[in-house]
Structures are given as C-alpha cells and as structure tokens.
Amino acid sequence: MIQLENIIFLIIAGLGIGLFVWQIRKIRKNILMGRDVDLSDNPSERINKTLLVAFGQQKMFKRMLPAVLHLFVYVGFLVINIEVIEILIDGVFGTHRVLAFLGPLYSALMFINEILAALVIVACAIFLWRRNVTKLPRLATGVEMRAWPKMDANFILITEIVLMLALFAFNIAGLKLVQMEGGEVAGSYPISQLFVNIFGDNPSSLHIIERAGWWFHIIGILAFMNYLPSSKHFHIIMAFPNVYYSKLWPKGKFTTNPAITHEIKAMLDPSYQPPAPEMDTEGNPIVQRFGAKDVEDLTWKQLMDSYTCTECGRCTSVCPANLTGKLLSPRKIVMDTRDRMEEKGEHPAIFAPNHYKELGVERVQTTDEKTLLRGYITPEELWACTTCNACVESCPVNIDQLSTIMDLRRYLVLEESAAPASLNAMFTNIENNGAPWAFPASDRFNWAEELYVPSKN
C-alpha cells in the first residue's frame, strides 16, 4: 500500500539521483575540456582488459593484504547493491522484502550479504588502522597528501562502516519482530541472528529501529553517491571506463605528434603538401600547442585518469625518483591535474581545490600562474622522471601518469626551450654529430679496429 512514507521516499530518491546526474554532467564537461583522441579501436581487447583489471582487480593482487581486504569491500559493494535494489522497490511500492519470493535463492543472498557486510566492517577498520595508526608511508606521507585527501579517505571508511551498521540494525530489528510475531523469516541472517536480542523486545521501539535502519541506509547511500564526484572514491565508477580506454600498445611507445612530422617533411622536401589544419566550428584553424601547459592541452583520457585516481600512492611508492628523495611524485601529477581541471572548469558539489602554498609546503615552488605547469607542477618535478614506467605498471586502474609528465616536458622544451642546460648540450650534439655525446660522427666505426675474431679453422 502506498503511503505518505513512500511519497517522501520517492522525493528523496528523485532528488538524490537528480543531483548525481547533474554532477556527472559537470564532470563530463570537465573531461571533455581535453584534446580529442580516438580510442575506439580493438573493442574486444579493451573489454578483456576491463574484465581482468577492473572487474577482476588483477593489478591489486601485486600486494596481497590490501588486495584481499579491498576485495571484501568491492564484492560487498556489488552484492549488497542487490539488496539496495530491493530497498528501492520496497520504498517506492510500500512492500516489505519484495524479493523474498525467490525463496532459497533469497536466503542465500541475504546470508552472503550479512557475511560480506561483516567483512566490509573488518576491512574498513583495518584500512583505518593502516592509515591512522601504523601510518603506511604511501597513504600517510607526500606533499600531495594534504588535509583534504586524508580527511576524504577517513570519511569514506567511516561512512562505509556506519552504512553497514545501519543495515545490520535494520536486519536485527526486523528479524526480532518476525520472531516475536511467530511468523516465517524471509531470508537467512547469520550475523543478525547472533545479536537478535540487543534491541530488547519492545515491538514499537523495534519497529522504529527497523525503520530508522532502513531509512538511514538508503539515505546514506544516496548521499554517498553524491559525495563520490568530490572524492577519491569516484574510482568505483571511473575505474571501468578508464581501464577500457587504457593504452593497448607497449608501454615504451610514446605518442608521436603528426603536426611535427608534417613540418619536418615539408622542411626536407619543399614539394611536400601537409594536410589542411583542422578547423573549429567558426572556421578558424585549430592551433595546437606542442606539449601541454594546461589541462586543455592534455587528452580527455589523461583528464579521465585524474578522476579515476584513488590516491593509493602505489605509483609514488615505486617511483625511483621519489624513493631517492626527489620532488617528483606521480600521484601528485594526477591529483594536480584534477585540481587544476576543477579550478578551470566545473566544481563538483562539495570539493573545491586547494593549493600547496596555502599549506605552506615550501619545497614545491609553484608560481601564481593559473596553469597546470608551474601553477601546480614544477619543472623540477618533471625533470626528475626517468620514464621507467614503474608508476604506470603499478596503477591498479591503468592511469598513465607518464604520458602527462611527458606532455608537460614537451611543452617546456618545444615551446619554451626551457630544458636543463646539459640536455640542451645533448640536443646540440645530436644535431651536430648524430650522437648525444660530442664525438665526431666519423669515429662511429672505430670500435671495429680492435675487433678480434678468432679463426674458425
């Protein structure tokens, strides 16, 4: 029977979902600030990768303990969502446990749900412990781990625990009520069974607890959903498209700029006709910067990377530059990209980007320029990169930190000629004598003079 309660529920659910859609549109707009790039090739290979890396969490299993704990939370999230569907249907139509007709299947589902909910609580508690008590370096240190990212992570973990507790309250009170009425229990509740008496046996208060648990859980979920776009927790959505669109060719292959190829070919052969430049909607040629100075010079995939980042710090913890005390932190590059994108484009509902200098971190010598380069990421960080791909390899959601570093470097060199002096010397050597060192090209074959080949007879 549809009552006032159901109408209130409908309004709240509608508002929650509407707000979420509104936020997603803003994020879409931000990502589309990036340069266009066609990544629609090889759909079957991409689907495979998505199944393995995103659904299968393949790369998480490089580190066993967090992988298993994360798996609890991940599977818990997926399975408990089935119960959320039931909650939504119950909420709209005023039914109670509408899926109970599934019989043994429903019992099994509720059983698994309870076990998973308990495991989620355990996993989140251990995660909180690792962040705040043992202070795992990759989670607790780094210039980019400012107040907001730390608070964000803790907030999510606590929220997840509270949501699970609300679910248990709902289950326990409901179970006790049914038992008191002598009715048949729909579903199987191994954990709630253990705590079935904690709320006493007053039917009206049990009823209130049951309803409160239900409302808290569903409103909590709607609120949480709307928190996602401001949070590192957005990865639960973005991981899937981001892995789908990840790089399929060998990690060592860096992008080639065709505009430069045309320029060189025209230089070497005056009869060479480069293709006409692309036009924008008003018929003006699109002039592309060489490399990236700001977020719109990066591709939409690189911007999507930054919305996918879960700030786990695996990349930074394996970065040879970071390990040896240099300023570079691949995670910071990705987080900076997101902050700058939201400064320049649309803000999500909750989070507004903040700056390092506000926190007085002196080592990152950013300037007041309103660009990703220098305003957020300094040349010192960029030049420390060895392009070793350890960050890319380590990322569980296939972010390509290195491509962003390289595009920023290219801007420094191609548009500003701002490479370190020793690299400029290397360029000059290659130009003059075809080698990065200052040896005459005519000496290139000298190694053969001392060649000793034993007689084969």
Next chain:
Amino acid sequence: MAEMAANGEEPEVLFWVGCAGSFDDRYKRVTRAFVQILEHVDVKYAVLGTEESCTGEPAKRAGNEFLFQMQAITNIEVLNAYNIKKIVTACPHCFNTLKNEYPDLGGNYEVIHHSTFLQQLINEGKVKVKGGEAFQGKRITFHDSCYLGRANDIYEAPRDVLAALDADLVEMKRSRANGLCCGAGGAQMFKEPEPGKKDINIERTEEALATLGTGNGVIATACPFCMVMMSDGVKNKEQEESVKVFDIAELIAQAEGLTK
C-alpha cells in the same frame, strides 16, 4: 653495409650498434663481443658504420619531439634505401624506439633486442655455451632494463640466456615488472639528477650487492645505460674488485671462448 649493397647483397639482419656501442669505451667491448658471436654463428649481418646516427631516443624522452622526428625520418631514409627488414640491437632504448616509434614515421622493421637474439641462438643450438662450467657456483644477478622489461615485456629472454651458463642466478627483490630503474632512463643519462637524498643507481647497486652477498659476483645487464649506472654504483661502493658488471653478450662470448 654500403659495401654489401655495392655487391648487390642484402643482410639477413642489420646490427644497430647505437651511440653507446660506438663511442662508449666500456660498451664498445659489448659491441665487439656481440659481433664475435655473430661471426661465430655465421649469420649474414651488416652494420651501417658511419651512416648510422642517433635514433633520437634521448631527445624524445627529454621532450624534444622535433629533434627526435628529424633523426628518425633521416634514419628511416637510410634504412629503407638499403631495404632493411630485420634489425638487432644491444640497446633497449634503440630497440624500443625502432620497434615501437619508427613505424608511425614510415619505418617498419622486425626489430629484436640482442637478448632475444641470443636466446634464439641458444635454443637453436647455434651457441652451445660450452665453457659455461667456468661460471659454476658464480653468483649472477640480472638487472632489468626498464625499456626492455616494463616497456616491452621482455623479462625471460635475458634470464634464459644467463640460465645457459652454469651459474647461480639470484634475483633481486625488485625484479621483472617490479624492477627498479638504474636512474639513467628518460634522458637522465645526460643530466645531473634533481636534488634528493640519494642517487638512484646507488639505491639499485645496494640492492644488487645485498642480493649477491659476500664474495665474487656479477651484475648482468642488457643495456648500455644500466651498464654505466651499475658500474658507477659498484665503484662508489668500492666493490669493483669483487663485483663485476657485464652485459649478457659478454658473458656468452666468454663462455663460448670467443674473447681473448
């Protein structure tokens, strides 16, 4: 190569020597060791000699896409003029760019790294590593090159080559996909490191030395830059008497009795 072309011949494989292999005194020894192996197995090979020029790889990693493409397009003209189909090189940086980045600019070749080439020779029985016993009991640890390993997923070929020796292969804690860079990639070879608390090659050498333990040992590399960085690291730790840094081609040439 010019000589071969003048005689109307085409090589089975072109050996791309690379700048380090041509100019770096230490790496010239690797070039010679590899050529000795090529001679030994009677493969029809050629080198470009003075017609070879930098692939442009360090320029590209340093962000100078323009210079890279200049070099690449010029090299491709030379390679295509000689109708080159297969290239082998002892440098993972040359290997990576020739294999992965030259095709976009019109250079399509079968490119293999010398570790894979040596692995094939051993598998085919052309190199028998008959002197492998000399390595018995010797501890060797292989340092993964980023541009061979993570960049191109070649982890087993150099290890298979080393396994042909009768040595005691030990792995560093960070190896294969988790290998730690020597610190020279991305054009770092040609500049001073940024301020930090340690140099990357020292960090890596310490790990290698800890893995090898006391006594004599070998750090095996398959990259000219790794060779420089690890050798410098060993010197810095004053271990050059007991720990040697060799390229895998040198070890095979030694075992095959090809070096003086």
